Amino acid sequence: MRQPAIRLANASAAYDGRPVLRGIDLTVAAGERVALMGRSGAGKSTLIGLIHGQVPERVALVPQAAALVRTLSVFHNVYMGRLDRNRTAHNLRNLVWPARADLDAVGAVLARVGLADRLRERAGALSGGQQQRVSVARALYNGRPILLADEPVSALDRVQGGLVLAELACTHETLVMALHDVSLALAHATRIVVLTAGRIVLDAPSADLDAAALRRYYTDEEALA
Template identity: 80%
Template sequence: MRPPAIALADASAAYDGRPVLRGIDLTIRAGERLALMGRSGAGKSTLIGLIHAQAPERIALVPQGAALVRQLSVFHNVYMGRLDRTSTIHNLRNLVWPASADWAEVARVLARVGLAEAIRAKAGALSGGQQQRVSVARALYNGQPILLADEPVSALDRAQGAAVLAEMARTHETLVLALHDIALALAHTDRIVVLDMGRIVLDAPARDLDAAALAPFYEPAA
């Protein structure tokens, strides 16, 4: 059995004194492809935050919403994925005159998400779906072994979303994805964890589930 990449034991979280997560026991092993699912407000984004806090140095993060610097180019937004690995002088130089090697590497990553032609565009001029793909490209460029993503394909159609999820899986050892799309979760992950009212209510292999088994967790709470 592969070693744990992330382990949470009886974890909890609260905002303004209101419990959001309670009694979370979750072990994610290296090489797993895990989908976090559940209706809006179930606690998925909060759990993403707890997971990230366990090992930020080994995680590439796609936050909910693109979280881009709208005034900067697509190149610069993707390049930010590795700012901590190069000198301040190099980073400042790249802000004005990008190094050819960095430009070429960012262009290759953007091609993986279908945005090579947008490398010079201002991030704020892109559509919502394009901005989401830039955010994914930044995480791919970051290159850490664990990719943690909060609704990374919510602004894409199913075909585009499937292509992007496949790219994530191609180069990252471990994936943890908060997803709403049941079909994409079943097709692109091997384990599904469902949250409801701040607790894990289902944790099962994707091969043992189908859309009918997951649909009740997306119906309005009684």
């Protein structure tokens, strides 16, 4: 039996006194790839935040917004994934004069998401999809065993999105990802957890589900997206 990487018991969360999550029981074993699904506002982002707060030292995070420093280069934004594992003097030097070894390491990660030629470009000059891939590259460079990702491929087409999800699965032992695309979730997750109004209403192996079983948890507009 694999050891749990994540465990929440009867967890809840509220904003301004309004309940967002209620009675959440969730255990994720090391090695699982979990897709969090459900309508907009169901509580997926809040659940990712709860998990992150529980084990921050073991997590690489892809936030919903790319959260890049737009005035800095792509290199510097990806390099931030390991800032806490380098000496302050080394980080300050890299801000002005990046070390060749760090340039090569970041460049290799960018190649995995199709952005090897963007290493020295300003992050703010990239398209939305490219910025999202930089955010993914930062998590890949971080390399910690648990990946938490909030819609990490929402700005990409299905082919690109599938390639990016495959790269994440290669690097991180355990994945918990909020995904909107039903096809990608079924193809790249081993387990599907669906939230409705802040509660878990479905928790099943992806092999036991199909698109029709999941689309009923969405509005007509979301199901067609």
